[in-house]
Amino acid sequence: MRFKAMVLEAFGEPLRMREFEIRELAEGSVLVRTLASGVCGSDVHIAKGEDPRTPVPIILGHEGVGEVIEVVGEKKDINGEPIRPKDRIIWNRGIVCKKCYWCTVAKQRHLCPNRKVYGINMTCKDYPHLLGCYSEAIVLLPEVEVLRLSHDIDPCTIVTASCSGATAMNALDSLAEPLVGKTVVVQGVGPLGIFIAVAAKSLGASTVVVIGGSLERLSVAKEFVDVSLNRRELSEEERKKRVLEITHNRGADIVIEATGDSQALLEGFNLLRRGGTYLVTGVAVPQQPIPFSVYENLVLKGITVQGVWVSDTRHLIQAVNIVASRSKVFEKLVTHKFKLEQANEALECVEQRKALKAVICFE
Template sequence: MKSKAMVLTAFNQPLELQEFTVSALEEGQVLVKLKAAGVCGSDVHMWKGEDPRTPLPIILGHEGVGIVAEFKGEKRTVDGLPLKEGDFILWNRGISCNQCFACKVLREPSLCQQRKVYGINMSCSLPPYLNGCYSEYIVLNRDTDIFKITQDVDPAVVVSASCSGATVAHAFDMIEHAVGDTVVVQGPGPLGIYAVAFARKLGASKVVVIGGSSSRLNICKEMGAITLDRHATTVEQRREFIMDITGGRGADVVVEAVGSQGVVEEGIKLLRSGGTYLSTGFAQPAGLEQIDFYYDVVRKNIRIQGVWVSDTRHTWQALNLVLENSEAFRKMITHRFKLTEANEALSAMATRQALKAVLEM
């Protein structure tokens, strides 16, 4: 049996279509016929060689959903259901070692230094070779956490739950769901859209999104957010707006969902005293931020929380959020491509033509 896949063999060069032999499964492994793979902004950074974790050659793609084609031994989903051939599944993109200090003592698997991630730090030069989602098939490790999807839903709609959705779920999980009355989201991309949805679900009465794309802002507006176009407003005007709608206090929570230099400097100043700043967008270095820690952090007693990837719990939360609002999240998928068009999909993401691009097999 063969599987075609799009392979990154050199940074900043087109992905190559290659064919792999699907090897015999080992105990606990699951062979999945992919139905859809998300093209993430992180994939663009890896393609450019900006992520030091990226080995070559590699099959990119850490967001995937598909149909169970085969598995060896007994296998169950995270909620204890026996896995069967033909099941429609999504999986946690990361596999932690469950043996290190982060896993055993901190109980923070997302901080595991041995964490393996499909399509990010698993080379296709090593068995079982099919380690990424830009492929017809993927082989899941025996320790992969799997979620069965029982609803009849467009596969493309749920792929992002395992990445941007799970990351935002992790962010709100860190503040124990105390989102307060007003949440400000910096950036109307996939992370920002998930932040709007989670904030609304967790009880925020007002969600304000700051961004520069009118089409993306419109999606946030349809999901219940107030929007501010950063091209039509100044930093001071946006701050005045937030202060006006909060009685001069400032936002309870600000979610950074951009990953660009300068965004933190603005966002910190939008918080009320005792507020929380959640940073979800920095997937790679973007430069230094200038913050006056006395005036903007210490004197206001605010909390700055970095958010690094996610764990199984967060993927579960994001998946269920999408399944509750599948039609709303469908609007996030602006571009659909065939597997062999993966280079065009990366280009659409790199040039920001696409809000979310998906490969459909």
């Protein structure tokens, strides 16, 4: 069988269509026809060579939903259900070693230093090649954890759970206390920020505030958050004043950075109440250091700062459940759809922030 894929052969150059032949696969492998591939903001950074993990050549795309073509031997999903041809599935984009300290002792598998990720650090140079989602088909290696999906939900909608959704759930899962009754401020209204906002509200947050600079994205967010603040219309001081008004002059219980920009932390610390929690979820590539006032921002306020890195399989399941229960909301997140051969246009669309969520759809 032969399948086409869009390949990044050199950083900073357009992706090129290539064809790969699939022959014998290892026992436990699953050959999957791609139904939807999310175009993540990190794909833009990867294509430019800004992610130190990435080799070339590589098939980009770490967010995928597909239909099973072939199962080599026996394969069960994480619920113990056998995987068969024609099943629709989603999978954990990362493969961990299950042998290191983080996998075996700390029980923080997503922090495994040996973690391999589809579309990020797995080259297509070597067989079985199809290790990214910008492709007509994907080979899921025996170690990959998969989840069967209902045929009722649109693949281009449920794919939002794969990366930003799972990362959002990892962030909220790291909180020491339930969200019930809490005021949450989310910095950023991209797919990650909006997923966090929807999930926080779903899990009981009393007030969810989002801060962003895109009118289009803010208009989508307004439908399911309590307060939206446009950083292009309100100064940083005005935004802080609004948050203090909402919180009886205390500040937010939880602030979540979902902008991808370390500079956002400088505002975020000032929006947080004493004893509050700051979750940093969006910074995915190396950036310049920021000035940090340890006494004023950390010690005096007694805050907790939590870095959030990728996700584990349980977070993927949580994200799938959130999307499935609120599919109408998440349908609105997918604002742009592309064909496989339009992958370069999709990346440009995401880079220019024209799309809230862009998806390569194969149906």
